[in-house]
Amino acid sequence: MSFFKKYSPFINLLVFFLIVNIILRIVLLFHPITQSTFGVFEIIKIFSFGLFSDLFVFIVASALLWLYLLFLSNSKYEKPWGYIIFGCLLSLLIYVSFFNTILNEYGGSLPEIGISFIALKTFFFGLLLFLPKYRKQIRLVLYSITIFIFVLVIVQNAISEFFFWNEFGVRYNFIAVDYLVYTNTVIGNIMESYPVIPLFIGVGLITALFTYFIVKHTKPFLYNLPSFADKIKGLGVYVVLFIISLFVIPFFANQEKSTNVFTNELQADGLYKFYVAFMNNELEFHKFYKTLPDAEAFALLQKQLPGIGNRTSLRIIKSDSTEIHKNVVLITIESYSAEFMKGYGSEKNITPFLDSLAQQSLQFTNLYAVGNRTVRGLEAVTLCLPPSAAESVVKRKDNKNKFSTGNLFKQRGYNVKYMYGGDAFFDNMGDFFGGNGYDIVDKKTFTPEEITFSNIWGVCDEDMYNKAIKVMNTEAKENKPFFNHIMTVSNHRPFTYPEGKIDISGKAKSRDGGVKYTDYAMKQFFAMASKQSWFKNTVFVILADHCASSSGKTELPMDKYHIPAFIYSPGFIPAKEETVLMSQIDIMPTLFGLLNYNYSSKFYGQDIFAADYKPRAFVATYQDLGLIKDNVLTIISPVKKVKQFQLIPQPNTKLKPGFQLFYDEKPMTTLREDLVNETISFYQTSAYLLKNKKCQK
Template sequence: MTFYKKLSPFYNLMVFYCIISFLLRIVLLFHPITQSSFTILESLKIFSLGIISDVFTFIVASVFLWLYLIFISNSKYNKPYGYIILSVFVGLFAYVASGKSIFSEYGGALPKIVLIFIGIKTALSALLLFLPALKDKIRYWLFAFVMFLYVLLILQNALSEYFFWNEFGVKYNFIAVNYLIYTNEVIGNIMQSYPVIPLFSALFLVTGIVTYFILKGSKNYINAIPSFNEKLKISGIYIVLFAISLFAIPNLAKTENSKNVFVNELQANGLYKFYLAFQNNKLDYFKFYKTSPEQKAYAILKEQFPAISGEKMIRKITSDSTENHKNVVLITIESLSAEYMKMYGNQQNITPFLDSLAQKSLQFTNLYAVGNRTVRGLEAVTLCLPPTAGESIIKREDNKNKFSTGFLFNQRGYNVKFMYGGDAFFDNMQDFYSGNGYKIVDKSSFTPEEITFSNVWGVCDEDMYNKAIKVMNAEAKENKPFFNHIMTVSNHRPFTYPNNKIDIPGDIKSRDGGVKYTDYSLRKFFAMASKQPWFKNTVFVIVADHCASSAGKTELPLDKYRIPAFIYNPEAKPAKYNKLMSQIDLIPTLFGLLHFSYESKFFGQDVLKPDYKPRAFIATYQDLGLIKDNVLTILSPKQEVKQFDLELNPKPGIAPEYQIDYNEIPMKTQRTDLVNETISFYQTASDMLKKREYQKSVNINPKIDSGFKQASLKNDKQITRSERSFQ
């Protein structure tokens, strides 16, 4: 038997992994979400460099296989070594089982996992030591189990990559890392969204068949265990390849530099993308991004906010009218892309109520979400701050006592609540909102009688709105205004909702159905609210948290960030605001309409003021973008800066203010003014968070010196009309 055959477990599994990765790339290439065409050179790049990356990634991932194989031995079960090894395992088992081990300090499931692993090793050592006649069979079946496990993980990873692409149009990213934390919701979502039993039955069947053939080609290793010298050779070869792989993988990743994002994603290895996302969940802006001297960054910021006093962000917002303490209901709607609404070109009539409500409201027709996760949308309307790199502030440790929407309402004597139909523990919402002065109403607040339908994400929107009406009726009796922030859940995969509500059955799990049911529930909410005595004294703010999908040809495709938003006041005349704006501007604009006077740290602005300069922020967890003057500027890690000219790609039959499709054309010459401005916004926001200067502990007094008066809005007839309607 040649030495080459001693490597058979490695190369058989590696060939299988590369075949699966190759087939996966073909499937993803033709997936409907991959809205792109590829040149021959791009296709060659995807598959050639992709397969090389797969080989090196497998070498690194097979480190556990190498450790298992080199420790297979007969000599270690000879006396007295066998007894010594068994004694060590028994001692370790007792140490972990005592509950006083180092693993117990970490808590959670870790001590149990370690205890189970050591227990299995102890039992196997005892069997191999005391039942030598069964040693070969036990070892063979253990070897078969390890092969089965590797095949299963390879196939499971391919399935996971497919479903992740199906949801987000990319390989693993930061979202996948988050999914490891909230396993209950994620596993529940999978269970309710896909035919899990047939899927996993097929998975295990295919795994068994593949394992059988791989075992046939690899069992020579176990039938004739390599000698010590042969193991040294195997280890030498593996260690050299391992070292080469550690160098090659990140360098191959640098070749993922196409202007077409789909080319980069398809070329990339999913496991390495997951590793990068795990490493980059905390991104220090000052370490990874292009910066300016601090004084210059704040000087540029002050040009955007002339009212800033001093060196930092604090500025006085004053009104020449008395503050209007109307009730406010802010509804952030899950995954409501602009393209779902009629005015933006949708012909399926899936948002009839929202379409009609928009015509009765102050519409913001050119508003962009800051990100592609719910926590980013919630962060935007709560903190009115540009999206900083890495994890959302909501999920960071330092997420409490911030200068927030809730703080300003609390200061004026409002009852302030965050309402969510699911478990507010998810995405750290409970910790964030309770730490910023909000009372929490979530699924745990519901009685069994109040829940008519729920899925893994929580109660259906109808149940949430019914609960909200009860809460607001109780609040109205306290003779205090209320601010209630409601986050919806029904328009989320698996898109299940009660049947017989709309003309799309809830059990077919349709995204269009999820949108239409969300719209239906909102109509019922307004029907109930309109009968309440507090209704006419209430302002309703409706906005999406983010779009339904963020996949596109570029890093930041504009059409995947455009969202509907409007403010409805039952006693106000409808109006439109068509200038470019950001999700972070919505609440400051509301405060302007309510004539609030306050000292602000918000980066968001009242867009109805004549000194507002149109711009919008859009970002992923690592790419930070600014839209201004028909240019998209993107800051990326490693101090990279890209700029794109935005060329409107108009669609017939849609009014100019509702056009959302733009071609992003790389600029040959950078506009340094916009680069500096983008750096200024993101650097100063990161700086204030890092130095804990975005806390609420500013000396804020709603009765601000009357000497600080804002510019009058009387020159803008449309805006003046909107302001008057709120008085």
């Protein structure tokens, strides 16, 4: 079979991939960061197990290569098939270029990428179809480009693994996955840290050189394309190898059991480690962060959470008054920075309703989101825990039956629901909330008549609020209190919404428009809610899930985590501006305090009105974990790095003292060890409790 002969592109790229990985292992073995010695058996294991791992990983990773090779043929250009295929490609190009497609709904650069790809495919197919005399030369050029791309990926991956090892001393882990999320930051870091131009030139020259040799060696395959029967046989063999690889790859990964961590890392295949990290979404705290003895960490935690027991966050919350079982509606607003609102200095007048509502509410003016993703905000108000290293608990496998806010309401006979205008499958929300006792109301539960407008993210906020009113009216008839958590979607790229609602067209796809429509929709919701029988017996908690962006001059810029938050319940909770420093994880425990709840708590979040509350806030990315306290920002990061910044207010004289947003983060040369240890204790103990399943309900 042509696909497995010495001139096959598959075989040549496989050999190249294996050689590159052998060289990479040798380089990493002798790298200064590899501070270990290896016996003969360990060396044999590293290279033999590593070779087999690489072999089977390449088989799986070469699926796209096989797809390309299978579609190389001359018969598809014969009449009439060539003209039919070209006509279909041309029609598709016209459609995506001049009509509204799902690519346009998503926005960004995706439409341009899609159009460019289809245009190139159409153009080159046309050349091969209408210029049969030059088909051989044209195909050789396109084939060379394809081989160049595959070689470039292999070379670039090896270079990336080297630099990753150079920084962390391990193969790919979730930090590498994180780098895909923070692409701009990573590229900026690379530009500043390495001689990029010489590096890129070197990679380009190496790739071009090996592309030349591989193309030259595989020309017999290109000039004598396999027959249809040969393709079927080759595909059959490949499918069998692919299936075998799916079982063999995890087997070799499970052999990484040496007590020498470097042995395990060196014998592993980097691509498979990346896949595992992506699927597991966890970063081992004790391996990558500075730690304390567990006993010391929990002793420090006990000073912050008085009443907890040994290696637990469990404590008793008592009230001197009778519990109040009012309905509770929690609204988390998508991507809503404090700076959008008038009280924090905005002069755009894009939040007129929320500006007004805040004046009638218990407003928390100094509250910080824990992260910069929706799942982080959902985790914060549901589990009331500090943000975990790597991925949110929401997206982990072990995300069910946790001690949650919903659980406390259920214990008191509440109906508990999570409402989302999109598909709750996204970001694992449905699995998380469903696994923690919430009923799910998402786009799938809407009838066609209930949807007036939708985009890629889901129905517009007005439609979600209309649905919520219907659901709550039904719940009110059951003579049971309800707790409904509503997540908005309209303030999200592509920022499209129904026309004629506000003075900014949805066609503009602007952030200001998304913010203003979100405000408008909420105004309509409260107008409807105020007419319902349950309204006067309901407490509304409103806050953002995270800010609109997280980039800044420092790892954790304070203003990019400052979010608006308030509790609205006229006649029950007096309007007030509360300026104490607090975290997103404190909002629900504070509400429980206002409702006089008596309960056993596993929350790290606290009632800020309690006598033993010590002001602090948590802010984090996937890897940088921060604590704000005493005007100091302490950040712990992989690999066991610690930084501290003195927070120097940059006051805006037009604003009240409690509404200031901006701080100069000045690096501290002398660390405050008490705050360093306190930061470690918070994050280390919460990681311990999650890992040992001590955060269950």
